[in-house]
């Protein structure tokens with residue numbers, strides 16, 4: 190079937206710049222009283238279904254330095270693998286889970302998300318994907334928001350059959366997408382450049 | 393609220409040649425922050441097609457008025473009063489309702505309310521610099537603010553940013569997420585700016601320049617600038633049936 194071609198061009202991206210926190214997390218950068226709280230800082234409440242986890246992320250630049258002026262947004266399915274979105278065709282997701290988080294880092298450059306372990310979501314051909322979290326990263330020096338995914342270190346079996354991970358041409362880069370678990374915390378380090386450069390996606 | 397049919401298709405491929413490349417050495421910060429390997433493509437799954445959607449109920453009354461949302465009672469921000477408005481469309485030229493649009497900017501002197509901004513221009517005690525709104529059923533948004541000033545920045549020894557407003561836009565799918573900047577018609581600084589010039593195509597840059605609109609200007613109050621935004625469009629065909637079959 191012939192697809193219609195886009196008639197308009199997407200608005201071109203520009204960097205979020207060094208002051209992105211003023212716009213996206215104003216309370217974090219001491220602009221109080223405009224919004225009651227920063228959007229996306231709470232993903233769960235007492236009634237959220239699923240296993241509570243903490244995800245700690247860091248971003249490293251090409252010199253190996255930790256980046257402290259970025260914003261990370263994450264998007265994930267609920268414990269049953271459903272997205273809290275009007276575009277979710279398979280059913281209603283857990284109303285007590287937003288699925289979306291936004292964080293600035295602390296002074297050490299650590300981004301902390303309190304969330305739940307997502308369920309598995311199908312690939313278009315019906316196979317199940319491994320549990321994963323989608324990421325979007327913006328900062329000064331990043332001209333177009335970077336898209337990647339985090340997979341879970343304790344899901345070896347699911348990761349080994351994941352339709353995206355298994356299709357990566359350079360299998361030695363798969364570990365850049367997998368966060369090891371210690372206790373209830375996953376640690377995900379993102380490298381923008383260099384030998385350990387994270388796999389980013391053109392999606 | 394009108395019953396909007398959920399959108400289920402995958403998105404058109406992003407035209408990366410229309411966007412600035414990751415590595416653009418005229419903008420020095422990109423040198424150590426640009427991935428060097430090609431990003432990897434795959435067919436969109438529900439993880440890419442879905443995304444958070446925000447309703448109008450999240451908004452506070454003053455969220456779209458930067459002249460007063462940080463000001464002391466009875467006071468307002470200093471600077472040329474303007475209204476910025478426009479439509480959020482997708483690449484299929486369809487309006488996109490319920491899109492959260494967030495914006496931030498320097499004050500009229502070109503100074504940000506941020507501890508890392510040490511520019512000589514003074515802070516305005518009545519200006520915070522952030523606001524947000526959600527598009528209506530026809531994809532329209534608007535907000536009131538003061539026109540920001542140009543400011544110098546450490547890149548070359550004499551680089552200045554043209555007056556600009558930063559925009560963050562959600563679509564309905566997580567891969568529609570976009571951050572950009574809006575510039576003002578007639579500003580001679582636009583074409584000298586290393587950040588603007590990371591965009592390779594002049595026609596793409598022109599879409600970021602808001603036009604003065606005297607028709608929408610409020611007499612004796614605020615001039616209007618019009619800035620339309622285009623998000624990625626969705627495929628509309630067989631793909632969605634296949635997904636539902638799962």
Ligand SMILES: [Fe+3]
Nearest residue numbers: 206553556558
């Ligand atoms: Fe700026």
